[in-house]
Amino acid sequence: MDRYAEQRLFGFLARASAALIVAVLLLVVGVTIFRGGRVFLTDPAVAITPPGSRYMLDGGGGFLHAVLGSLFIVVPATVVATTLSLSTAVFLQSDYSSERTSDVINMFLNVLWGTPPIVYGVFVLTVIIAVGAQTSLIFGIVAIAIFQYPIMTRYADEALQSAPDAVKEASYGLGATRFETARVTIRAALPGIIAGVIMGFARGIGDAATVLFTAGRSTQMPGGPFEPATTLPILIFEQAASFNAEVRSHAYAASFVLIVAVLALIIASKLLAGRYARFAPGGRQ
Amino acid sequence: MDTTTDSGSNAQADRPERLDRRLLIERLSSYWLIGAGLFAVALFALIVLTLVQQSIPIVSEHSLLEMLTSSNWDPASEEFGYLPAIVGTIYVTVLSMAMGTPIAILAAIYIAEYAEGRMKVIVSSFIDVLAAIPSVIFGLVGLIVVVPFVGDYLAPALGTHSIGLGIVTVSLVMAIIVTPFMISLTVESLEALPDELREASLGVGATKWETIRSVLLRAAGPGIFSAILLGFGRVFGATIVPAMLIGGQTAIPESPFDAGETLPSLIVNDFGELMSIPLTQSALIFVGLLLLVIVWLFNFGAMLVRRRLQRRWQY
Amino acid sequence: MTHDTVIRTDDLEVTYTGKREVTALNGVSVDFSENKLTAIIGPSGCGKSTLLKSLNRLHEIQPNAEITGEVYLEDDPVYETDEPLPEIRRRVGYVPQKPTPLPVSIYNNVAYGPKIHGDYSREELDDIVETQLRKVNLWSEVEDRLDSPGAELSTGQIQRLCLARSLAAEPDVLLCDEVTSALDPISAEQVEETLADLKEEYTIVMVTHSMEQAKRLADDVIFLYLGDVIETNDARTFFENPQNERTQEFVEGHAAVEYDDGDDTAPDSTADAPPAE
Numbered sequence: 001m002d003r004y005a006e007q008r009l010f011g012f013l014a015r016a017s018a019a020l021i022v023a024v025l026l027l028v029v030g031v032t033i034f035r036g037g038r039v040f041l042t043d044p045a046v047a048i049t050p051p052g053s054r055y056m057l058d059g060g061g062g063f064l065h066a067v068l069g070s071l072f073i074v075v076p077a078t079v080v081a082t083t084l085s086l087s088t089a090v091f092l093q094s095d096y097s098s099e100r101t102s103d104v105i106n107m108f109l110n111v112l113w114g115t116p117p118i119v120y121g122v123f124v125l126t127v128i129i130a131v132g133a134q135t136s137l138i139f140g141i142v143a144i145a146i147f148q149y150p151i152m153t154r155y156a157d158e159a160l161q162s163a164p165d166a167v168k169e170a171s172y173g174l175g176a177t178r179f180e181t182a183r184v185t186i187r188a189a190l191p192g193i194i195a196g197v198i199m200g201f202a203r204g205i206g207d208a209a210t211v212l213f214t215a216g217r218s219t220q221m222p223g224g225p226f227e228p229a230t231t232l233p234i235l236i237f238e239q240a241a242s243f244n245a246e247v248r249s250h251a252y253a254a255s256f257v258l259i260v261a262v263l264a265l266i267i268a269s270k271l272l273a274g275r276y277a278r279f280a281p282g283g284r285q
Numbered sequence: 286m287d288t289t290t291d292s293g294s295n296a297q298a299d300r301p302e303r304l305d306r307r308l309l310i311e312r313l314s315s316y317w318l319i320g321a322g323l324f325a326v327a328l329f330a331l332i333v334l335t336l337v338q339q340s341i342p343i344v345s346e347h348s349l350l351e352m353l354t355s356s357n358w359d360p361a362s363e364e365f366g367y368l369p370a371i372v373g374t375i376y377v378t379v380l381s382m383a384m385g386t387p388i389a390i391l392a393a394i395y396i397a398e399y400a401e402g403r404m405k406v407i408v409s410s411f412i413d414v415l416a417a418i419p420s421v422i423f424g425l426v427g428l429i430v431v432v433p434f435v436g437d438y439l440a441p442a443l444g445t446h447s448i449g450l451g452i453v454t455v456s457l458v459m460a461i462i463v464t465p466f467m468i469s470l471t472v473e474s475l476e477a478l479p480d481e482l483r484e485a486s487l488g489v490g491a492t493k494w495e496t497i498r499s500v501l502l503r504a505a506g507p508g509i510f511s512a513i514l515l516g517f518g519r520v521f522g523a524t525i526v527p528a529m530l531i532g533g534q535t536a537i538p539e540s541p542f543d544a545g546e547t548l549p550s551l552i553v554n555d556f557g558e559l560m561s562i563p564l565t566q567s568a569l570i571f572v573g574l575l576l577l578v579i580v581w582l583f584n585f586g587a588m589l590v591r592r593r594l595q596r597r598w599q600y
Numbered sequence: 601m602t603h604d605t606v607i608r609t610d611d612l613e614v615t616y617t618g619k620r621e622v623t624a625l626n627g628v629s630v631d632f633s634e635n636k637l638t639a640i641i642g643p644s645g646c647g648k649s650t651l652l653k654s655l656n657r658l659h660e661i662q663p664n665a666e667i668t669g670e671v672y673l674e675d676d677p678v679y680e681t682d683e684p685l686p687e688i689r690r691r692v693g694y695v696p697q698k699p700t701p702l703p704v705s706i707y708n709n710v711a712y713g714p715k716i717h718g719d720y721s722r723e724e725l726d727d728i729v730e731t732q733l734r735k736v737n738l739w740s741e742v743e744d745r746l747d748s749p750g751a752e753l754s755t756g757q758i759q760r761l762c763l764a765r766s767l768a769a770e771p772d773v774l775l776c777d778e779v780t781s782a783l784d785p786i787s788a789e790q791v792e793e794t795l796a797d798l799k800e801e802y803t804i805v806m807v808t809h810s811m812e813q814a815k816r817l818a819d820d821v822i823f824l825y826l827g828d829v830i831e832t833n834d835a836r837t838f839f840e841n842p843q844n845e846r847t848q849e850f851v852e853g854h855a856a857v858e859y860d861d862g863d864d865t866a867p868d869s870t871a872d873a874p875p876a877e
Contacts, residue, residue, distance in 0.1 A: 003716070004684060007494040010391075014399055017391035018408055021468070024461055025415045031426050087321030096318055105322055108329045114515065114580050115332075116522020118549045122573035123332045125556075126339050129566070146328065153325070177311040182318075199417070206419025209524040209549070213556055233421040237525060240425045255422045262417050401663045481700040484658055485762065489713035489769040490690025499712070504703040598703040599751035 029259060036256020039249045046253050055219045056239075059246030063254055065221045069229040072137060072222055073215060074204045077144035081204075082197050085149050086186070089156035093185070095168075095178045112150035117209040120146050125213040137222055137229040140215030147210045148200040155196025159189040191273040198269035202262050208233035232258045333577065340571040343564060358535040358546075360555060360565040367572070369537045373452060373545035377527065378520045380456035380541060381463060386513055389464040390502075393471035398497055409472070416465035424529035427458040432530065440542050447542035450532035456541070458526050463516045470515065474508025475501060482600055507594045514587040518580050524549035548572050605631040606803045607655060607692065607773050612669035614650050614659065624650040626827040627669065632773070632820075637799040639818035639835070640807045642850075647827045648807040649697075652775050655805065656692035657685060673772070690717060693771035697778045699758035701750030702765070706742050709750045709761055713769030732764040736794045756787020760794055767802070774798070776806040780813065792817060811851065815839055823847050 039046060047067055052060025088109075092102045124143040128135055167188045171181040186193065208231070216228025217238070232254045239251040343352075347365055355366025396409055435457070436449025447453070482504055486496040502509065532544025533554045546554070552569050614625040624647040632638050640648045653659040655671055657678060671678040678688055690713070702709050710729045714720055720728065729746070733739040738760045742753070750761055759779055766774055776795070780788035795817055798804060808814050814821055814835070821838040823830045823846075831844040842848045 003492055003495065003686075007492040010394075010494045010497075011399065014391045014395035017388045018395040018400070020388060021392050021415065021464060022408060022411050025411050027430070028415075028418060028423065028426050028461075031429055032422055035429065084321055084324060087318050088325055091318040091322035096315065097322060101322070105325050108325045111581055111584055112325065112329055114518045114522075114584055116518075116524065116549060116576050116580065118522065118524040118552055119332070119336075119573045119577050122552060122570055123335055126335050126570055130335075130339075149328070150325070177307055179311045179314040180307070182314075202417050206417075206421070208419075208421045209553075212553060233419055233525070236421045236425055237529060240421075240428055240529060251425060255425050258419055259422055262419065263414065266414060266417055479698065479700065480661065481696040481698050482702070483661055484653075484694060484696050485700045485702060485765070486712070487661065487686070487689055488656070488658060488694030488696070488775070489716070489766055489771075490686045490688075490693075491712070491716050492684075492686045495686075495716055499704075500702050506703070597749060599749050600701055600703040 032255050032259045035252040039253040040256065046250065047257055050221050051219055056247065057244065059244055059250055063235055063250050065218065066230050066232045066235040066254060067257065069222050070205055070231040072229065073140040073144055073211065073231055074201060077141045077148060077204055078197065078201045080145040081148035081152050081200060085152035086156050086193065088153050089160055090182045092157050093160055095181065109150050109153055113154060117147050117207050121210045121213050128214065135214055135216035135228060136226045137215060138225040140211045140229060143210040143214040144204045147207060148204045151203055152196050152200035155199060156193050159192025159196060160185055162192060163188040195269045195273040198265050202265040206233060206258065206262060208237050336570055336574040336577065339567055340574050343567040343571050346564065356537050360562065360568065363564060365568045369535045370546045370548045370551045372537050373531065374521060374547040376452045376538065376541060377455050377459060377547055378517060381459035381520045382517060384456065385460035385464045385467065385516065389467035390471055390509065393468045393475060394497055397472045397475035412465045412468050416469065420462055420523065420525050423458050423462050424526045427454060427526065427530050431457055445540060445542050448532065448544065450530055451544045452531065452538055452541045455527050455530045458530060459520045459523055462526065463519050466519060467512045467516045470512035471509050474505040478504050503598045504600045506598045507591045510594060511587055511591060514583055518583050522549060522576055522580060524553060528553040548576060604634045606634045607632045607671065607673050610670045610672065612654060612671065614654055615666045616664055617666055618664040623827055628829050630822055630829055630832055632803060632805055634803050635801065636819040637795065637804040637806060637817055638820040638822060639814040640805065640822045640824055641811065641814050642824035646824050648824055649777055651824065652777055652805060652807050655775060656689045656694055658694055690769050691771055692773045692775060693766035693769055694775045695762050695766050695777065695779050698782050699755045699762060701758050701761060704750065705747045706750050706761060707746040709765050710768050712765060717769060728768055732768045735767060735798065736760040736764045738764060754787065756783050756790055759783060759791050763794060773803045773805060776804060778807050778809060781809065823850065
């Protein structure tokens with residue numbers, strides 16, 4: 001029976017593809033954890049030690065500068081991007097803009113969403129050159145915030161749209177203004193918005209292409225908003241193929257830190273979304 | 286909401302004042318929100334204008350056609366031929382999509398149509414995790430695992446030679462990076478289909494696979510198509526992995542096992558050193574503009590084709 | 601029942617496990633006679649659709665459906681069998697409640713079943729498509745646009761197209777799940793006329809919530825209440841001289857007030873009244 005053989009074949013292929021992808025994930029996480037973990041076993045303080053003076057040559061010291069650089073860049077960037085993207089998402093709802101307007105804005109957001117991060121990096125660098133500044137932490141923040149903005153707007157917009165209309169109607173029915181109603185809607189959509197913020201943070205902390213030319217690639221502790229800084233992804237990028245085994249091992253350790261951070265963020269996003277689900281009508285049984 | 290619920294007789298006197306304040310907040314906030322809505326457009330316009338303006342020097346000095354078709358890339362002697370990078374980009378994009386797409390669609394079919402209960406939850410959260418892993422980590426694992434695999438096993442097995450770094454290596458890693466995105470979007474569009482479609486097809490005696498192949502994949506076609514184009518855009522604009530694994534060779538690759546360069550990796554590899562030469566700077570910014578324009582065309586084309594498919598394959 | 605039985609259930613019990621366990625059918629044994637239209641009626645959520653879908657195991661696409669008992673299709677078991685499931689479903693065709701065209705042309709909607717089940721030449725397929733579309737009185741409306749998407753027809757036309765699609769697979773039994781409930785009155789009437797024509801040639805099992813429709817179309821009626829069969833009878837006896845008290849209430853309640861969805865509160869629930877046979 002030919003058609004049943006075909007059915008079995010493709011059923012098998014579908015299962016095999018899913019298994020392959022799960023296996024690849026386990027391989028990637030496994031290799032990262034294993035290689036990075038080994039470095040931490042021999043030198044547990046590597047992530048909280050400032051770099052030595054000839055860091056790129058001999059890997060003396062640790063990579064605290066990159067850990068701090070990542071935090072100092074991505075945390076403020078996420079705050080900025082959250083404010084902007086939540087505002088844009090509120091504007092996209094029917095209370096503030098016509099369908100036509102939000103269609104047009106959505107079109108631009110989609111283009112931004114699909115824009116390769118390197119373009120943002122080049123853009124911010126061009127601005128830096130144009131204003132005659134030097135690459136530094138503050139421009140890293142700008143670049144990451146621009147990169148996060150369309151991603152987080154999409155999450156926020158989806159979350160707001162999925163908030164039940166009844167919430168809005170109830171609020172307007174009490175005589176609330178648009179802004180007051182928006183605040184209620186945001187509360188109802190909070191699980192989705194928080195999940196979006198965390199995912200935006202995770203994307204921001206993992207991206208290298210945007211900050212490569214904008215944050216300044218420093219091998220010293222971050223000195224201030226107008227001093228060059230580096231981040232974990234940049235460090236991994238620069239040191240992964242180094243000829244010095246010690247320098248290379250820092251890249252492994254840094255990717256261990258990065259992957260643990262990203263996994264923790266995903267779990268946090270799921271947990272928090274569940275916790276805040278009680279604000280969403282019908283969100284949790 | 287706390288400002289609206291006040292009631293009772295003592296509110297009589299201060300109500301106008303309170304209302305005024307609320308209306309003022311309403312007006313100010315709406316200015317801010319309109320501004321935020323326009324920000325998306327303004328940001329896009331600013332990026333395009335800046336890149337165009339900074340690309341003018343190179344475009345006015347060299348003919349566009351010549352740059353796109355010349356294979357001589359030597360910024361030091363003011364030769365800007367993008368062809369090697371363009372060929373490399375096409376190679377990488379086509380190879381990774383050819384490897385990633387079928388696996389992504391099959392895996393999505395498994396999750397949406399075959400998996401049940403716990404298994405479904407587990408596999409989909411694995412896919413979510415895979416999608417969230419930073420690409421620089423894939424680059425690192427590529428260096429540790431894929432480079433020796435290609436250099437020591439795959440290339441010799443296929444009767445050719447490779448240093449490990451090169452187009453095939455990048456394509457393999459990019460295929461892994463791009464599948465989770467395509468999977469989640471494909472699963473979404475399959476799960477959005479009404480059960481009546483499945484019932485209608487099974488109800489005339491189609492097998493599950495026949496239902497998937499001739500009904501579900503078609504009905505979800507516009508969504509799957511978007512997923513694939515999104516994948517294209519991602520591979521195409523990927524920067525870090527090509528920069529780490531492609532070997533940085535600005536010559537037209539003779540075989541996929543050769544080292545090469547993609548447009549984004551060209552920016553990374555040449556920007557640092559040559560930033561001081563204005564013309565090179567302009568040439569690299571022009572690459573950024575090129576990427577933006579092509580992604581824009583992708584989006585626009587995707588929208589058109591999607592509409593067509595939606596009309597043709599409606600249910 | 602005087603006619604030959606084509607399909608019958610034997611102590612069929614269906615339970616949806618999951619967050620909340622729901623027993624949809626409580627050991628149902630009913631017969632469906634050849635070339636008759638049997639209507640399954642009863643209030644919403646009483647297991648009508650489940651009974652219908654269990655006849656060709658279509659409820660199995662929902663996870664967590666557990667079933668005991670057996671269905672016999674011309675004495676072949678439907679559950680305990682080596683026959684492939686798609687072949688059973690070909691013999692027992694199904695038309696969904698919501699008019700659902702497949703995402704292909706009008707022509708290919710009808711040709712879908714035949715293309716799967718046999719090797720037909722283009723001419724033979726043309727023939728089949730025309731025959732089936734004529735059977736459902738759709739041919740004259742679509743003959744000049746067979747290549748346009750099925751979804752571009754009106755909902756009433758789509759529902760007749762769905763009938764033609766099911767018929768083209770040459771089923772022994774046709775299951776219709778409230779096929780007129782999503783239609784406007786005029787389209788519904790057209791579909792009813794089609795069904796009235798078809799029941800001369802086919803064994804049709806139809807779920808309906810409209811007592812009037814059952815009166816107009818049905819030869820036999822099965823009254824289902826909370827997973828139990830309360831009464832099965834030929835339509836005339838059922839409506840004019842119901843044997844069971846609850847049937848009486850249900851029929852009269854509907855005669856007095858025509859409500860669209862069965863109202864669960866209407867009859868009092870002493871759910872274990874024996875099926876009258």
